[in-house]
Amino acid sequence: MKEKQEILNGLRKQILLMEGFKEPVLAEKPRLGRINEAFPNSVFPFSALHEFFCYNQEEVAASSAFISGLISSRVSKLATVVWIGSSIKVFPPSLKWFGIEPHCVVFLHVKKEKDIPWALHEALTCSSLSAVVGELPEMSITASRRFQLAIEEACVGCFILRRNPKNLLTTAVSRWHIQPLPSLTEEGFPGLGHPRWKVNLLKVRNGKTGSWDVEWRSNGFLYPSKLAVIPNTLHKQIG
Numbered sequence: 001m002k003e004k005q006e007i008l009n010g011l012r013k014q015i016l017l018m019e020g021f022k023e024p025v026l027a028e029k030p031r032l033g034r035i036n037e038a039f040p041n042s043v044f045p046f047s048a049l050h051e052f053f054c055y056n057q058e059e060v061a062a063s064s065a066f067i068s069g070l071i072s073s074r075v076s077k078l079a080t081v082v083w084i085g086s087s088i089k090v091f092p093p094s095l096k097w098f099g100i101e102p103h104c105v106v107f108l109h110v111k112k113e114k115d116i117p118w119a120l121h122e123a124l125t126c127s128s129l130s131a132v133v134g135e136l137p138e139m140s141i142t143a144s145r146r147f148q149l150a151i152e153e154a155c156v157g158c159f160i161l162r163r164n165p166k167n168l169l170t171t172a173v174s175r176w177h178i179q180p181l182p183s184l185t186e187e188g189f190p191g192l193g194h195p196r197w198k199v200n201l202l203k204v205r206n207g208k209t210g211s212w213d214v215e216w217r218s219n220g221f222l223y224p225s226k227l228a229v230i231p232n233t234l235h236k237q238i239g
Contacts, residue, residue, distance in 0.1 A: 032070070033221050035199065035214075039174075039207045046074065046131075047155045048173040049148050051139065053202070054163045057089075060135075062180040062197050064090055067133055067159045068098040069216050074130040074157065075104050082123045084108045084116060085135030085161075097195075098216065117143045124150035124158055131157040137165060144170040175203035181213065184224075 036042045052063040075081055083090065083105055092102035108123075110116050116136050123132045124147055139160060148171050151158050160172070177200040183193030195216045201209050215222045 034223060035201070035210075035212060035221070037208075038201055038204055038210050044070075045173055046070075046157045047151055049144060049151060049158045049160070049171060050174045050176065051160045051162055051165075051170060051172040052176045052178060053165055054161060054178075058180050059178060060089070060161060060163060062195075063161055063176070063178040064133075065098070065195055065216070066176075066178045066197055066199065066214075067161075068095055068100060069221060070159070071131040071133075071157060072099040075100050079128065079130035081105045081131045081133065082108060082126075082129055083133045084110060084119050084123065086110050086113050086116065088135060099218070113137070117146075120158070120160075121146055121150055124156050125154055127154040127156065129154075129156050131159065133159045133161070135161045135163075137163050138167055139165075139170055140167060141169050141171060144172060147171075172203070173205045174201065174207075176200065177202055184215075 032044050036044050039045060052067065054060045054063050071081060081100070081104060086109065088107055088109060090107070092105065092107070095102050095105060108119060110119055113136075116134060117139070120132060120134045120136065121143075123129065139162065147158055150156075179198040179200070181196040181198055183196050185193040197214050197216075198211065199214045200211045203209065212223060215224060
């Protein structure tokens, strides 16, 4: 009986590894804090397919900022990021707020939206990249499978921004909905505060959904102590 259980545990571990749930090197681990607990083994699967649902331009900006925070720990002088879309509105210098030098990101503007899946797949086959970000409203299950196969081969993280998506059937490991929150200024200091979001994890394979109020600072994602974690209900409406 014990041997069967060990075999079963071994198979589960192999499946999780194939899905991108690998124990990361400490220096490469995204500084997600308590959100890590939503994933199997409390490990965020960086090298996997992640999709972000957006319903207005403010949510696109919030999701782009959150993704920048996610990938910042993996960007280095030797591993760059490719950002692909037909109407990219990211302001490159703003990436420095998340610890990413603008020259480490290659923005690829594709004229025709129908060509974006091809460009994404080609980028995902390049193992020298650390991550690929794509702005793709509609993603078929066939396309998502092709992305995932390329990801498993090259071990590159893939983050897809989907504005007003219609097709919900994909092979993405996680699905998110990021909403902007008013920033809090430091007492006695004028101006804008740190970026803050309502982070909704709508779907996660073999994990737990949830919702958190999150703030970004130079040392990663923080959770203000006065803001409690609340159960996620949005996945019933959106996912």
